[in-house]
Amino acid sequence: MRLRVLCFGARVPLEAEHASRSRGVRVEPCRACSGSAQVTGGEVTYRDVTVAEAGTYRLQLDHTGPSRVSVNGGAPVGVPGAAVRPDVPAVSALAVPLAAGANTIRIAAEGAGLDRISVGPMPPAASVPATTLTVEPGGLQWVGRGQQSIKVAASLRLDVDDQLDQVRLAPTAPQGWTVEGEAATATSLRIGRTLTATWTLTSPPGQDPAADVPITAAFQVLGREARTVKQFRVRQRPADRLFVREAEDTANRLGSSGVTGCGACSGGQKVRNIGGEPEAYVLFENVVVPQGPYTLVADFTVNGPRSFFATVNDAAPVEVRVDGVGNNRPYIVELPVTLRAGANTIKIHNDTEVAPDLDRLSIGPAASVSDRKS
Structure with missing residues (x-):
């Protein structure tokens, strides 16, 4: 079946069960899926996915497992599985190049289920999915004189139904400070999930331990670099305070x-x-x-x-x-x-x-x- 899409702003959903399917693909009931069905077991082809102008677009997959995406015969791009249950699809998105006019998108579901896809414009470059970056201990920290070692924990949570890719969470040590502990990394992060890490920060000997230590969560959103930063602040308490x-x-x-x-x-x-x-x-x-x-x-x-x-x-x-x-x-x-x-x-x-x-x-x-x- 040929499907025609004119993308002028809104995302247009395309049901997998209505697309062309390779032999062996099955349409199975899925109560949580759009249209109450998903396809499993092979490749789905969407022909005549039409856009008015050539450019990079946001392709969204509602699926229940890993998939491979090919656009206009290009090399397949892997999309990791995201769903917790095989009958409840999760959302993945990636940036794809589309030509003006008709395009062909092939989805190989690799044995998992594909509910639908949608194609829409890329979000503004400054748009970043909502996240919560928590650092503990929180608040300005007051410490004694001399060299100090402080245990710091951080957690990054994605708060919206979107995804972050190539996530890295780590502190940046000020001059003379040392960090014990590795950066936390994740290939992707999805709604409600968290990335956590713990480090020990040590100030240089013989110096005032006052410092602002940036804790940075760096990630990609649809191939674009983005980040969020929270400062861990340390000050030396006054000499007349215990x-x-x-x-x-x-x-x-x-x-x-x-x-x-x-x-x-x-x-x-x-x-x-x-x-x-x-x-x-x-x-x-x-x-x-x-x-x-x-x-x-x-x-x-x-x-x-x-x-x-x-x-x-x-x-x-x-x-x-x-x-x-x-x-x-x-x-x-x-x-x-x-x-x-x-x-x-x-x-x-x-x-x-x-x-x-x-x-x-x-x-x-x-x-x-x-x-x-x-």
């Missing part, structure tokens, strides 16, 4: 509170929507210091008079009343605390009233620490 951690750090538990941008805040973010209910809190776990009395320093923003409670380990909550003139102007407040040797927890909350937004917490000696921003 501990510093951002409120948005992934080491913390946020309850129903959430992270938001704050250009004036340390790390460029803060946690908002604290208070008003017991579930809206920030819990700092694994606050490690020697035993003793200390000064807890909270960096916050607030618009008008509000208060928060600080609960250290199993001690009674301590209310802290504050005031300020804007949610983009950081302030600090200090209060004495007693911490045990090893790991401690510090919870910032207000179970009944809305609390200030929290930028970060730090621990200093029992005497009042400097109120400078670092």
Whole structure:
């Protein structure tokens, strides 16, 4: 059967069961397929696939296994299988050259099922499928003096029904830093799937460990190079602080509170929507210091008079009343605390009233620490 397609913008679907088929090809029921059928067991030929202008087009396959694609008698191009189940097709796409007028596309399904193909224009060059790149620990990291080794994990997830090809996930070490661990790679990445890796980053000896380390996911989309980057940021904590951690750090538990941008805040973010209910809190776990009395320093923003409670380990909550003139102007407040040797927890909350937004917490000696921003 000859099928004619005029591609002026929209993708035009062509059912496999309506195309010309080699001997031995079978049409089989497929409830999840378009038209409730797919073809298996041989080669399908689409003749007279017609476009108005010569150029590169996006060819989409809805299929349940590996295939080989040939356009106008050209060398076959392999398309890996993507489906999880043999009766539920997945989507693959590749860039193909088409001549003005009629074209012939042959699909060899290699024993798997082919539901349909569609031909449409290439997306804009700047168009990249939506992804989520996660780096942990997240948030600006504060470390001590001297050489530091930090374990970093990253994960790339594809969020749309598309595909990434030739995927590589790796950090780029700043000058003098070293990276232990290999880049994570994948031939292709599809919706809902992730690529993960873990590395150990080590700063140069005898230097301030401050650095911005780019974690880069590089990939191809329809043969075009693309990438997404997230910075892993490290700073040396001030000499008068034993501990510093951002409120948005992934080491913390946020309850129903959430992270938001704050250009004036340390790390460029803060946690908002604290208070008003017991579930809206920030819990700092694994606050490690020697035993003793200390000064807890909270960096916050607030618009008008509000208060928060600080609960250290199993001690009674301590209310802290504050005031300020804007949610983009950081302030600090200090209060004495007693911490045990090893790991401690510090919870910032207000179970009944809305609390200030929290930028970060730090621990200093029992005497009042400097109120400078670092």
